[in-house]
Amino acid sequence: MSNNHISSIEFTTLCQSQINLLAESLGAVWSIVYLAEEVIEDGETQLFPLAIYPQTQNQSLLELPSIKLEEVWQQLQSHSSAQLLPANFVTAENPAKSDWQTDSAERKQLILPLVHQETFIGLLVTGREDREWMQTELKQVEEIARTLAIARFLELQYHWTQQELTIQENLRRIERDRLDNLIHQLRNPLTAFKTFSKLLIKRILPGDRNHKVAKSLLEQSDRFQQLLEQFEAESIKETAINAPTPLLDVRDNTELPSNFLLPSLNTQLDAVNLTEILDPLLNTAEAIATERAIKLENNIPPSIPLIKGDLSALREIFNNLIDNALKYTPARGKVQLDIETKYITTEVEMLGIAISDTGYGIPEADRERIFERHYRGIQAQSDIPGTGLGLAIASELVIKMQGEIELISPNHLSKNSPGTTFIVWLPVSINNE
Structure with missing residues (x-):
C-alpha cells in the first residue's frame, strides 16, 4: 500500500470543518470523508475513512472498515442503498459490526464522488433522517464535495512534486559524486605523469630532440593540473553554498547507484x-x-x-x-x-x-x-x-x-x-x- 491516503493536518482540518458545516447548515446527522487508495497487493482501489461527524469519545475512525471501490459502484448502479456508514454508528454506545450492516428506510443518504481533473480522489458520504434533500441543498453539498476534491488534488500534486524533486536531487547528488570520484582518481596518475616528465627532462640532454617532447609533456600536465584545481575549487564552493543534506530515496526503497567509477x-x-x-x-x-x-x-x-x-x-x-x-x-x-x-x-x-x-x-x-x-x-x-x-x-x-x-x-x-x-x-x- 502506498502513502497517498496519508493527509496533512491542514487537509484533515478542512474536511472536518466542511462536514461540520453540513450539520450546521443543512441538518446532516452523519457525514464521513473517504480517501481513495490503490492497494498494491490486489491492485484494487479501496476507500479509507479520514474525517467523520459527529465525533464522540466512543467513536474511532480505526473502527471503520476500508471499502472496495468496485463494491461501491456496483451498489450505486443497482440503485440500492450503499452501506458505507450506518446511521447509528456515531450514536450507539458500543456499535457492533452487525449495527454497521443494518439499513434504515428513513435514512436519506448521499454519496458524492470527489473528482478533480478526471482524478478520482474519494467519496463524501452524508445523510439525514427527517426529510428529503432539496435541489438547492444538493447544490451546496456538491459545492462542498468539489472544494474537498480540489483541496485534496492540490495536496496530492504537492506531494508528487516533492517526490519528483527529491528524486531529481538524489540523481543530481549521484552525478556529482561520480564526477568527484573521476576527478579524484585522475589526480594520482597525473602526479606520477608529472614526476616522470621531470625525471625525463633531467636525464635527457638539452640538445636532444626528445628534450622538447619531455618538456611539452610537463607543460601539458601542468595545464591539466590547473584545470583540475580550478574545477575542485568551484566544486568546493558549490558544496558550501548548497549545504547538501542526506535525502531519502522515495522510489520504493530501490538502491540508487553510487561510486560509479x-x-x-x-x-x-x-x-x-x-x-x-x-x-x-x-x-x-x-x-x-x-x-x-x-x-x-x-x-x-x-x-x-x-x-x-x-x-x-x-x-x-x-x-x-x-x-x-x-x-x-x-x-x-x-x-x-x-x-x-x-x-x-x-x-x-x-x-x-x-x-x-x-x-x-x-x-x-x-x-x-x-x-x-x-x-x-x-x-x-x-x-x-x-x-x-x-x-x-x-x-x-x-x-x-x-x-x-x-x-x-x-x-x-x-x-x-x-x-x-x-x-x-x-x-x-x-x-x-
Whole structure:
C-alpha cells in the first residue's frame, strides 16, 4: 500500500470543518470523508475513512472498515442503498459490526464522488433522517464535495512534486559524486605523469630532440593540473553554498547507484597476494618520493598470507593511502610500510598493512569525521590540494571487503613530527597453504 491516503493536518482540518458545516447548515446527522487508495497487493482501489461527524469519545475512525471501490459502484448502479456508514454508528454506545450492516428506510443518504481533473480522489458520504434533500441543498453539498476534491488534488500534486524533486536531487547528488570520484582518481596518475616528465627532462640532454617532447609533456600536465584545481575549487564552493543534506530515496526503497567509477564488489572476493598490488604502486611512489626528498621504506616481506579481496578495489585503497602519506609528509620526511596480524576470533585472522608517515598528523577534533566525503578538517586551511575523497573511498571499499581501517595519530614514528598511521585490516583467505 502506498502513502497517498496519508493527509496533512491542514487537509484533515478542512474536511472536518466542511462536514461540520453540513450539520450546521443543512441538518446532516452523519457525514464521513473517504480517501481513495490503490492497494498494491490486489491492485484494487479501496476507500479509507479520514474525517467523520459527529465525533464522540466512543467513536474511532480505526473502527471503520476500508471499502472496495468496485463494491461501491456496483451498489450505486443497482440503485440500492450503499452501506458505507450506518446511521447509528456515531450514536450507539458500543456499535457492533452487525449495527454497521443494518439499513434504515428513513435514512436519506448521499454519496458524492470527489473528482478533480478526471482524478478520482474519494467519496463524501452524508445523510439525514427527517426529510428529503432539496435541489438547492444538493447544490451546496456538491459545492462542498468539489472544494474537498480540489483541496485534496492540490495536496496530492504537492506531494508528487516533492517526490519528483527529491528524486531529481538524489540523481543530481549521484552525478556529482561520480564526477568527484573521476576527478579524484585522475589526480594520482597525473602526479606520477608529472614526476616522470621531470625525471625525463633531467636525464635527457638539452640538445636532444626528445628534450622538447619531455618538456611539452610537463607543460601539458601542468595545464591539466590547473584545470583540475580550478574545477575542485568551484566544486568546493558549490558544496558550501548548497549545504547538501542526506535525502531519502522515495522510489520504493530501490538502491540508487553510487561510486560509479569505483569497484562494485558484487562478485565473490578472491584470494589475493597484496605484494602483487603494492609493488607497482610503490615503484611509482618511489619516483614521487625521490622528487619530494622523502624516504620511502617498504618493510613488507615478499611472502605474506593471501587475503580475501578485490584486485581493483585494493589497488584504489592503497593508491589513495600511499598518495596521502606522500602528500602530507614534508621534505626529508619518511613514509613506511609494515605488516601486522591479529585474530578477531580463534578462526578469523586479519592481515594488516600499515602505512605510516612523519607528516603533520591528524588533530583529535578531525578524527571522528576523517572518513567522511569532502571532509578535510584542518588540512582544508593549508595550501596542499585535495578533495577529501581519498580516505572516504578507501574506507567504503575496505568495509565492503569485510575489513576495517585503523587510524593512529600521532604514531611516534618520528620525534620531530606527530605523524599518521593507517592500518588496513583485511581477512586472511582460507586458501592459504
